[in-house]
Amino acid sequence: MQTPELDVSEWFNTDTPLTLGGLRGRVVVIEAFQMLCPGCVLHGIPLVQSIQKTFPEEKVAVIGLHTVFEHHDAMTPVSLKAFLHEYRITFPVGVDRQGVGQLPNTMSRFGMRGTPSLVLLDQSGRIVVHHLGQVSELQLGSEIGSLLTRGAASVTSNPATVNQSEGASGSCNV
Amino acid sequence: MQTPELDVSEWFNTDTPLTLGGLRGRVVVIEAFQMLCPGCVLHGIPLVQSIQKTFPEEKVAVIGLHTVFEHHDAMTPVSLKAFLHEYRITFPVGVDRQGVGQLPNTMSRFGMRGTPSLVLLDQSGRIVVHHLGQVSELQLGSEIGSLLTRGAASVTSNPATVNQSEGASGSCNV
């Protein structure tokens, strides 16, 4: 599928709004989360914080996306800001724009089915893989290492694969 | 010290407001937390959920106390309600009433110095111990077992002991 663009109503941890188009040339990891989703707090966010530490920023960009699809009044940007501070989250986080339905816009465009969802884009912006729930670090590391080696030039069209981890504790599904 | 009474502006998970006076005859565990405090989410709340499972409710009462002393706008009762739902917290939780200062009233009265704080009361309502930060389950189990054996009748006046756990990750101090 053609990679959709982000639709973000407010950014944290960045002075300028980000677009996927502007990140071409880097591997991109999008971590879609809700601040009150236990699986996001216990697994999803620590995982991408490890990605931040393991890979150089100019090669692998980590973006958080706050995809609120339930308890909208409880997870406002005011609460999110405090959450990011308390959990020491330093990567850019965008608030997924609420649309007319239950799901926010970017979440709908990407066909995400719950949180935490991790989407991996290659250097040319193509979606390589979707993970829903808890992700194996070996598996994800391998996918990133593969992209870093292949480079943007030789990327061939990969159909997106959706892996729904079994036994994921605390994930929140649509 | 004379045990102060709770000052709660709103209760969740109980139809009738609770008082410490009304819990005489039972060991009482008060878990003071903030919903955006990582140490509370990772250690404090799972610990008292284990207490709930391990000891019969008619002998050991578990109460949560939402002692917001920072990021007040981010941790409102609306957000707390969703938090309790998502983390499957079923014990009664009171919102500590905001006073004129930074600290909410009950937190001030008990002299709590941060979150998570755990206060253990014997069956006659006396404070046996204060724990700040991560608590050893063996130690806490021993304190509860001791109270259950001693019973309310023979409880002698214990000066409250404050244990501040070292190396507590994610705790939030005043």
Place this chain on the structure above:
Amino acid sequence: MQTPELDVSEWFNTDTPLTLGGLRGRVVVIEAFQMLCPGCVLHGIPLVQSIQKTFPEEKVAVIGLHTVFEHHDAMTPVSLKAFLHEYRITFPVGVDRQGVGQLPNTMSRFGMRGTPSLVLLDQSGRIVVHHLGQVSELQLGSEIGSLLTRGAASVTSNPATVNQSEGASGSCNV
């Protein structure tokens, strides 16, 4: 049941052989393990090492018992000695004496059904509880705290309770 005495062929970490009779007046925790039992290495031994740190030695005595009932040639005293060194085990450990059957003598006498097994004795030497497999620290702490409070004098005859933990990973059963 009348508490049987230990039958030990060799001791480590103590200059003089221990007997349960000689430990009257203290709560006694017997940790029966095999050095190649994963559940013992992952759960049983760390648990009693925590007991050692939490409770004063003059009130709670921790004893290891190497109850080899399988792979006898693989878990000799020579291997056990290196194991104790590498895992920094400092409490006294006795080698349960091999008898004529598969099970060593003390294990048979106590009716243990596998490893790790934890037996808790009160200050008068009576068996309070048997645990097989992974043990809740809150539960065990409570049992110890209760004994410490009750004291030897007032101990009444308790029938031994056997708790076989469900879902214990890595335990080895007879």
Place this chain on the structure above:
Amino acid sequence: MQTPELDVSEWFNTDTPLTLGGLRGRVVVIEAFQMLCPGCVLHGIPLVQSIQKTFPEEKVAVIGLHTVFEHHDAMTPVSLKAFLHEYRITFPVGVDRQGVGQLPNTMSRFGMRGTPSLVLLDQSGRIVVHHLGQVSELQLGSEIGSLLTRGAASVTSNPATVNQSEGASGSCNV
């Protein structure tokens, strides 16, 4: 450095002895361990068991190497055999041959400095990286993913990198 060959006195979990030469065309992970080394039991072996599950055997070969350099009498092949059974280790494990010094032969040839040590070879048999102690799964996954993508044909000469993880708990150093 030119990759040395294994020098193994006895194999488990394989009918025919393995050589690194015979594994050309596959990525090879050598896990050097001692059965009584806590860091090996807690981190090293679970890690390579995850590698086994994550990557297809025909692309990534996992080999264990029992590199005993201390407590030789305690970690004999008889004990190792029981250890492999109890910890459900199913990949091939070779016993590193004892030479004239303290260190066994293969360990010396590879310049390993303790256990657990992990050596990663590319499909042409060249050493890509040495890890001593606890290894990041993201990092190792990335290294494997990179090799799988690059393929044997285009592998260029990499100087071996030795990463000694800091704060590795339970590792045993020469």
